[in-house]
Amino acid sequence: MPLPPFQRFLDEHRDPVWRFLVALVGRQEADDCFQETFLSALRAYPRLGDGANLQAWVLTIAHRKAIDSHRGRIRRPVPVADADPGPAADDPGRPEPELWGLVRGLPPKQRAAVALRFVADLPHLEAARVMGCSEAAARRNLHAALTRLRKEWR
Amino acid sequence: MTNLEHALRDSAPPADATAAATAARRVAARAAERGAADVAYAIVPSPMGALAGVCSRRGLLCLSYRVERLDGLLDSLAGAVSPRIVESPARLDPVARQLEEYFAGRRRQFELPIDWSLSRGFARRVLRATADVPYGTATTYTDIAGRAGSPLAVRAAGNALARNPVPIVVPCHRVLRVGGGLGGYAGGLERKRFLLKLEGALEG
Numbered sequence: 367m368p369l370p371p372f373q374r375f376l377d378e379h380r381d382p383v384w385r386f387l388v389a390l391v392g393r394q395e396a397d398d399c400f401q402e403t404f405l406s407a408l409r410a411y412p413r414l415g416d417g418a419n420l421q422a423w424v425l426t427i428a429h430r431k432a433i434d435s436h437r438g439r440i441r442r443p444v445p446v447a448d449a450d451p452g453p454a455a456d457d458p459g460r461p462e463p464e465l466w467g468l469v470r471g472l473p474p475k476q477r478a479a480v481a482l483r484f485v486a487d488l489p490h491l492e493a494a495r496v497m498g499c500s501e502a503a504a505r506r507n508l509h510a511a512l513t514r515l516r517k518e519w520r
Numbered sequence: 521m522t523n524l525e526h527a528l529r530d531s532a533p534p535a536d537a538t539a540a541a542t543a544a545r546r547v548a549a550r551a552a553e554r555g556a557a558d559v560a561y562a563i564v565p566s567p568m569g570a571l572a573g574v575c576s577r578r579g580l581l582c583l584s585y586r587v588e589r590l591d592g593l594l595d596s597l598a599g600a601v602s603p604r605i606v607e608s609p610a611r612l613d614p615v616a617r618q619l620e621e622y623f624a625g626r627r628r629q630f631e632l633p634i635d636w637s638l639s640r641g642f643a644r645r646v647l648r649a650t651a652d653v654p655y656g657t658a659t660t661y662t663d664i665a666g667r668a669g670s671p672l673a674v675r676a677a678g679n680a681l682a683r684n685p686v687p688i689v690v691p692c693h694r695v696l697r698v699g700g701g702l703g704g705y706a707g708g709l710e711r712k713r714f715l716l717k718l719e720g721a722l723e724g
Contacts, residue, residue, distance in 0.1 A: 371594040371605035372557070376544050384540035388533040397543055404547040408556050412603055465531050484528040516524055 369418075372411055376404055379424050382486060386425060389481040390432040392470060399435050403428040425486060425496045433474050468518050469511075475499075476511035483508055552608035559601055560611035561594065563587060567623050568711050571688075573612045576601055579633030580615060582685045585707040600638070619688065623718070628655035630689045643680035645669055650681065653694045656719045660698045682706055688715065 369375075383403060387396040406427050414423065469480050475497060482493040494504035521529075551557040559581070561574040572590045574582040574597065581601065584593060594605055609616075614632060621627035634651070636644055645668035652667075653659050665677035681692040682704055693715040697703045705712035716722035 368595075368599055369603040371559075371598045372551075372603055373548060373561075373594070373606050374591075376547060376606070380540040380544040381535055381537060384543060385533055385535055388536070393533075400540075400543045401547055401550065404544070405551060405556060408547075408551050408604055408606075465527055466533065469528070480528065484525070485532045512522075512524060515528075516522075519524060519527075 368416055369411065369414060372408055375407075375411070375420055375424075379421060380404075382421070383424055383428050386481055386486050387428055387432060389466065389469070389485040390429070390477060391435050395435050399428065399431040402431045402434075406431070419495075422488075422492055422495050425482070425488075426498070429478050429496055432478070436474060465515070465519060468515055471518075472511050472514065475507045476514070479504060479507035480511045480515075548606040548608055549610060551604075551606045552611045556604070557606040557608070558604040559597055560606055560608035561590070562607060562609040562612035562616070563590075564612055564616045564619060566619055568707070568714055571619075573615045575611055575615070576635045576637070578635035578637070580686055580689060581635045581638060583615070583687060583689060584685075585687070585711070615689075622688070625718070632689060634686060634689065638685045639680070639683070642668060642670060642673065642676060643683070646677045646680040647684060647686075647690050647692075650684070650692050650695060651690045653691055655691075656721050658694045658696050658716065658721050661695055661703060662698055664695055678703065691715075694719075694721065 370378075380400075384396065384400055387399045387403070391399055403424065407424055414420075469477055472480065478497050479493060482488045482496055486493075488496065490504050490508075491501050493508075494501045497504060497507070499507075548557075552560045555577070559574060559576050561572060564571045564573045564583075569585065570587045572582070572584040572587045572593065573580070574584075574593070581597070582593065584590070586593070598605060618627060618630050618632060622630070636647070639647055646664055649664050649667035653664075661674050661678050661681070662671070664681070665671055665674045668677060668680075670676070681695055684690055684692045684706065687693070687705075687707060693705060693712045695703065702709055702712055713722060
């Protein structure tokens with residue numbers, strides 16, 4: 367099937383990408399990542415082959431942007447007077463569920479594995495494709511993430 | 521599924537269609553602004569009903585009365601021009617403004633670059649010749665065929681005009697039958713009559 371007009375691709379994937387990014391980086395950073403994800407996608411778009419899996423492709427880009435954003439945040443100096451609320455707290459008006467705060471504290475691959483499983487609802491094979499690893503590695507990441515969360519939760 | 525897995529699902533960030541739609545609109549606007557999109561479109565109002573306007577980097581590519589067929593139009597443009605297509609009212613703003621002036625009787629000539637790439641050969645020559653027919657006047661299919669270089673190809677000229685991608689701006693409504701019959705119009709003869717009356721070329 368030929369590529370749909372980019373606007374249609376954007377409209378069809380904006381909801382899952384938004385949700386995936388909020389899960390990975392929190393509400394506040396999600397918007398920047400969303401912009402960068404789709405602007406990068408637009409640049410590469412005409413080079414995609416017919417029949418590409420657009421959902422997996424855009425989640426792959428979003429995953430990469432989330433990792434970049436996370437790195438950027440680590441590099442950014444922590445303000446002294448105004449204590450950094452940390453990754454768990456976000457928009458002060460809408461407190462985030464504690465559990466997903468813990469998810470955001472996981473190493474990037476584990477975090478992605480959890481978001482791909484419980485937000486994007488992808489099977490292991492698809493999740494592996496998005497994370498650029500083997501299916502076995504995707505399973506291991508998810509397992510490690512769940513083990514760690516079980517210890518930290520409550 | 522374990523308690524933890526249930527909890528992860530239940531407390532996952534909810535879908536937020538409003539926030540996603542707002543973010544997507546900003547993506548489209550930025551893409552059009554920075555020239556990252558090759559094609560931009562928007563629905564443009566007119567007293568004859570909404571029009572679908574499409575611009576490429578070169579200029580106005582399409583102006584269509586068939587707003588309900590916009591999806592199909594964009595599909596074919598994705599193949600023929602570029603799939604980098606976004607909705608951008610801002611990019612269509614000059615078109616919307618000039619059309620508004622035209623319909624208010626304040627504009628007699630459009631100053632909009634036109635992208636001719638959707639037509640070729642004789643059809644393109646017909647459209648270019650039609651673009652030179654002045655406001656408030658009318659000519660004939662025979663005359664246009666001649667100006668496009670094939671005086672006998674009257675029917676072919678009519679077909680080219682019927683497929684005019686940019687009606688109003690390339691004023692195919694100013695082309696009539698010899699003897700004064702209205703001929704045809706892609707937007708329907710009501711609209712052809714409306715435009716000719718607006719320009720004072722047809723008695724009200």
